Amino acid sequence: RAKLSGPNRYWFFNRQIHDELIHQHQLAERLQNALRDGELALYYQPQVAAGSGRIENLEALLRWFPKEGGAVSPGEFIAVAERSNLIHRLGDWVLCEACRQKAQWKAMGLGDYRIDINFSGKQVTQVETFKRLEACMEEYELSPRDIGIELTENVLIEADDQVLDTLRRLYHRGMKIAIDDFGTGYSSLSYLKQFPVTALKIDRSFVRDAPSNPSDQAIMAATVFIGHRLGLEVVAEGVENEEQLELVRELGCDLVQGYYHFKPMSATDTQKLLGGLVAVTDKYSG
Numbered sequence: 496r497a498k499l500s501g502p503n504r505y506w507f508f509n510r511q512i513h514d515e516l517i518h519q520h521q522l523a524e525r526l527q528n529a530l531r532d533g534e535l536a537l538y539y540q541p542q543v544a545a546g547s548g549r550i551e552n553l554e555a556l557l558r559w560f561p562k563e564g565g566a567v568s569p570g571e572f573i574a575v576a577e578r579s580n581l582i583h584r585l586g587d588w589v590l591c592e593a594c595r596q597k598a599q600w601k602a603m604g605l606g607d608y609r610i611d612i613n614f615s616g617k618q619v620t621q622v623e624t625f626k627r628l629e630a631c632m633e634e635y636e637l638s639p640r641d642i643g644i645e646l647t648e649n650v651l652i653e654a655d656d657q658v659l660d661t662l663r664r665l666y667h668r669g670m671k672i673a674i675d676d677f678g679t680g681y682s683s684l685s686y687l688k689q690f691p692v693t694a695l696k697i698d699r700s701f702v703r704d705a706p707s708n709p710s711d712q713a714i715m716a717a718t719v720f721i722g723h724r725l726g727l728e729v730v731a732e733g734v735e736n737e738e739q740l741e742l743v744r745e746l747g748c749d750l751v752q753g754y755y756h757f758k759p760m761s762a763t764d765t766q767k768l769l770g771g772l773v774a775v776t777d778k779y780s781g
């Protein structure tokens with residue numbers, strides 16, 4: 496392979512950046528159409544009690560199924576939406592869809608599982624985001640216990656006073672607010688005492704290697720300790736196997752979420768699962 500040097504090298508890098516920008520622009524355009532054409536869906540991943548394995552809550556995770564094929568991961572298209580202003584429309588769709596679904600399952604008597612919604616950076620800089628969440632919840636006659644919020648540390652420290660006041664109000668009305676990907680941000684722990692938070696979700700990068708990595712274990716143990724001392728729930732993300740489950744139990748995590756128990760599922764599959772659980776409960780209580 497020819498060594499890149501001289502002017503060609505710059506051409507090569509410019510070309511790469513250029514291609515990447517075109518790619519992102521096209522993706523943003525396709526995403527806009529996807530919203531219009533109904534190609535988006537919410538998937539749901541259950542969170543279970545670490546001890547009993549009982550389903551406690553559901554996390555809503557956005558999926559995009561382009562009609563022309565070629566699935567794009569949320570990691571990629573949410574970043575693209577963040578860089579354009581599409582994230583607001585996308586985020587509004589997510590929160591209204593989550594509320595609609597929660598109301599439907601509630602009406603069907605499918606248990607009282609809370610649905611947690613993810614909010615990204617730009618969404619959290621606008622107080623309108625949470626106003627719309629409240630409006631949607633009101634429209635579907637939901638209580639603050641029906642819907643939860645997930646924010647990352649980096650996003651939370653960027654929130655302005657107006658947003659924080661809104662979050663505090665929701666918190667005082669009983670809404671659960673979790674710090675997502677806990678331990679991977681660059682904020683200081685002092686924010687835990689200033690911000691309205693009810694749970695810490697230990698990032699799956701710690702969980703993944705913990706069985707063989709004492710440093711990851713130490714970080715997880717410290718997170719559980721500080722979380723519990725502050726009266727917070729501690730959730731382990733990304734538990735994929737028995738070994739990891741054993742460990743997060745031993746370390747005292749309250750809740751577990753990961754492929755070991757459930758992968759994120761379509762609304763139809765989630766409904767079947769919840770319906771089956773209701774049927775089982777009815778059998779034993781009836």
Ligand code: C2E
Binds near residue numbers: 540568573589676735
């Ligand atoms: P997150 O909120 O931390 O969500 C957890 C991610 O880990 C999800 O990826 C989930 O599918 C994946 N996961 C769960 N259990 C396991 C496991 O055992 N092993 C592995 N390898 N992965 C597991 P997903 O669905 O691809 O979402 C990626 C990120 O995209 C989310 O991370 C969240 O930050 C963002 N996101 C997803 N949906 C939304 C949304 O509706 N709005 C916003 N703003 N962001 C979203």
Ligand code: MG
Binds near residue numbers: 613675
């Ligand atoms: Mg999340």
Ligand code: MG
Binds near residue numbers: 675676696698732
């Ligand atoms: Mg997470």
Ligand code: MG
Binds near residue numbers: 698699732
């Ligand atoms: Mg994560």
